[in-house]
Amino acid sequence: MQDHATTPTATPDSARRVGIAAEFRSSPLGLLVQTSERPGVVAAETLLLPLLALLIGYVFSRSDPLWVHAEFPWSWFAPMIVALRYGPIAGLSAAGVLLLGWLGFNREDVSSFPQQYFLGGLIVVMIVGEISSLWRARIRRARTAQYYMDQRTEQLVRQHYLLRLSHDQLEQELIGRPVSMRDAISVLSGLSGAPGDAQSLLNLLAQFCQISAASLVAVHDDKLELQPIAQLGGVHEIRPEDPLLRQALEARVLTHVSQGLREAQQTRYLVVAPMLDLSGEIYGLLLVEEMPFFALKEETLQTINLLLGYYTDSVAANRLAQPLLQAYPQCPQPFASELQRMEHVNRNAGLSSLVVMLELSPQAVQSQMAQQLMRLERMLDRSWLIEGRSGKQWLAILMPLGTSATAEGYLSRIEVWLGQRGLESLGAAGIFPHTILLDRCSASSVLEQIDRMSHD
Missing domain, CATH: 3.30.450.40 (GAF domain)
Structure with missing residues (x-):
């Protein structure tokens, strides 16, 4: 038998996915999508990235720091990156920094304000910011769902692990105790x-x-x-x-x-x-x-x-069943001996037994129902067929270590057997059951009840 007393490990697919995610986070593109939830960091990036773009533009193109007249407006990369990382509001704020920068560079003459330049840039920033918000919401939902699934998976793995341990322990117990x-x-x-x-x-x-x-x-x-x-x-x-x-x-x-x-x-x-x-x-x-x-x-x-x-x-x-046999000589010796044993078991171990008394009508007696019912006995059961009055018979069946549920199961089995022969119930077959529970009572008192019931 394998030893399962080890901690469950991750599957190869999950380990491969974790490795790919770690490699992506360490790449430049991965660093770009790693955002912060702290407001101070968000505000700092919103302010510093456009300022950095203005600084680069001033260094490389002092006459046109915002590349308004260039073939491509490179300075709008800063608001787009901010919008991509934190959404449209942060992107528009970064675009506002560019606007303030243009006003600062052209404070002497603001009549040449590039309306289409800023309008186009704001539209692009808003589109990028909306797409970013949409995907951030999707990623947030996916992460929430993944977190829930990870929790459920971990719970299932633990339950499965405990089930395996329980199965192994049960198997070892059954190997050590193979009999009932x-x-x-x-x-x-x-x-x-x-x-x-x-x-x-x-x-x-x-x-x-x-x-x-x-x-x-x-x-x-x-x-x-x-x-x-x-x-x-x-x-x-x-x-x-x-x-x-x-x-x-x-x-x-x-x-x-x-x-x-x-x-x-x-x-x-x-x-x-x-x-x-x-x-x-x-x-x-x-x-x-x-x-x-x-x-x-x-x-x-x-x-x-x-x-x-x-x-x-x-x-x-x-030897000890002799007093019972002397008092009730018609009682079979196996029945009396087993009844005496069950009394001792009940007194010392607290395990009850019972006697099922089947009253057989004259119709059932003519059908030899008693002999057929005795074939349905369990291996440990002991039976005693008693001739009653008015053509009746009583079949006493001692069920060692039985309870009321045992009697119900036995009677249900008889009903199924009768149903296979076209009889709907015990009453239709002329069988009327009674139960005597051997619990804190002596074997002689049980025999007395059997004798009284069979001769009434």
Whole structure:
């Protein structure tokens, strides 16, 4: 991947244009069009240029300093240059200096005043001044537009540069976390606590939470085993006297160095997370020694808690689901186990789940709608088909880590599927949905609601 942490540079075309403009400004013609906005400078040029023309005329033609009778009136160059630079008013003022100069040279006899000479000169100066004003206005508008476009271009370049950096960071994050939360839970659901499953859990944590070096240590009867059951990033000696480790073991909650631990400077670990089963017993500890600084945030810590809890729940699910199965023997074991896991996830990580209850009318039952709807389940969903009264059926679908929006999306997918079969809505197909949100309620209370709804 290319490193984009460099400042954007100008394009070759813009650099070439800048070079041409600089070369033109340094030429004599470029100096001619470089004007000043200060009134003192404008007044000085308006006065000095015609005086300079009078001086040159007096030096080279004392009998006719303004070249009134010459083949070309060279003295009018001064007012034309002033008009070209600053407009018609300044040009006429410079022409007034020439008029005063002629009066000064011919103060003894003003009867020979050259009317056509000055009239023609004034007309030329006014034309040059108007053209100058027109082009100065156009140049001013072009400069304003160019300034605005330069600002917009610079803003777009910065936004594009930031977008590239954001894209690179997102790409790196996706490379470090190539699986979704549901994919991770799907992998964990296949782990049963076998000897090699702890290493698989640690590898998944490293992939999902960007952990570089860590260990999994077993805990039996609140006593820490010094021999790790899984390691990542090399062999590390366990330090049971570490203050962060002791705090996590005593408090039975995830601890990390940014929590303001007094002895944080003496700890070797960044994160210590207990592996609690559904009964609250410690199964083990995750000791994280190395991970990127930007990864140490609330979302990552919550993910570590979730994955560790789901793994320990998978190991203890069969044993802990027995009370639910005894109370509701018709409930499938996968449904009860998953419901028990989701209760623990909600209690520890605050992530809700839900159960969608689909009431199937006798017409839908005859069409074997339940079997077809079960084919539309997601990978992590668990279903339970219940025989109701009066020929009805109830299909309970447990959606782990789902919200109300998940239920709406699932029902919309069913409606699209029904529309492809010529049915306009769920009601037309004899399907009536109900939702039970697993949020701060126990698994037994959810099963109680399911049993009550299906037998009403």
